[in-house]
Amino acid sequence: xxxxxxxxxxxxxQEGESSSLNCSYTVSGLRGLFWYRQDPGKGPxxxxxxxxxxxxxxxxxxxxxxxxxxxxxHITAPKPEDSATYLCALRTPxxxxxxxxxxxxxxxxxx
Amino acid sequence: NAGVTQTPKFQVLKTGQSMTLQCAQxxNHEYMSWYRQDPGMGLxxxxxxxxxxxxxxxxVPNGYNVSRSTTEDFxxxxxxxxxxxxxxxxxxxxxxxxGTEAFFGQGTRLTVV
Numbered sequence: 001x002x003x004x005x006x007x008x009x010x011x012x013x014q015e016g017e018s019s020s021l022n023c024s025y026t027v028s029g030l031r032g033l034f035w036y037r038q039d040p041g042k043g044p045x046x047x048x049x050x051x052x053x054x055x056x057x058x059x060x061x062x063x064x065x066x067x068x069x070x071x072x073x074h075i076t077a078p079k080p081e082d083s084a085t086y087l088c089a090l091r092t093p094x095x096x097x098x099x100x101x102x103x104x105x106x107x108x109x110x111x
Numbered sequence: 112n113a114g115v116t117q118t119p120k121f122q123v124l125k126t127g128q129s130m131t132l133q134c135a136q137x138x139n140h141e142y143m144s145w146y147r148q149d150p151g152m153g154l155x156x157x158x159x160x161x162x163x164x165x166x167x168x169x170x171v172p173n174g175y176n177v178s179r180s181t182t183e184d185f186x187x188x189x190x191x192x193x194x195x196x197x198x199x200x201x202x203x204x205x206x207x208x209x210g211t212e213a214f215f216g217q218g219t220r221l222t223v224v
Contacts, residue, residue, distance in 0.1 A: 032211065043201050043215030044154070049153075055224040087154070096170065098144050099213060 002090050004025045004102035012108045021073040021105045023088030032091040037084045077110045113137050117216035124192040124223045125219040132219050135201030143185040147198040192223045199203040
């Protein structure tokens with residue numbers, strides 16, 4: 001059974017203090033690992049898709065990396081507007097575009 | 112661009128009442144899904160559809176029905192609401208089975224008393 005575990009559950013940073021969020025996964029055959037951002041009262045918003053170990057993607061202050069067992073979301077010099085819950089998800093097997101989500105990491109960046 | 116639109120945004124039901132959560136997308140996406148989000152549980156798949164006329168169950172389908180008569184719409188029906196169905200419900204759409212990006216609606220917060 002596919003599993004996604006995110007850590008930490010919550011993270012508080014000072015503005016400019018870089019850090020990383022972790023997503024550990026077990027899957028029989030990786031068909032895509034996804035990162036989403038969710039603001040309070042809103043639906044998840046797509047950030048990245050990673051498909052193979054060693055792959056990296058960047059967007060502004062965010063960089064996602066992938067190994068065979070984990071993915072990291074690195075946040076460089078975060079700003080208060082980066083505060084949100086970050087969700088990691090796996091594409092479910094069977095050829096359908098549905099997702100298995102982790103419980104998320106709630107990030108708070110203080111000015 | 113509207114994307115994925117869910118209605119209503121908030122709803123309070125009494126136990127045993129029925130209702131339909133509406134979801135519409137204007138991107139001509141083939142795949143649509145319903146998830147529920149509960150504190151400490153993450154998002155869990157309820158039902159999904161791979162095209163008009165085709166639906167299937169996800170991880171937590173009990174108590175919910177779906178149908179897909181058009182590409183655009185994918186309503187979720189609660190036939191007899193229970194307090195355990197208190198949750199935030201999200202509808203999502205994806206272009207096709209290779210689509211990398213799922214687009215989510217803003218959610219419906221449902222309380223069953």
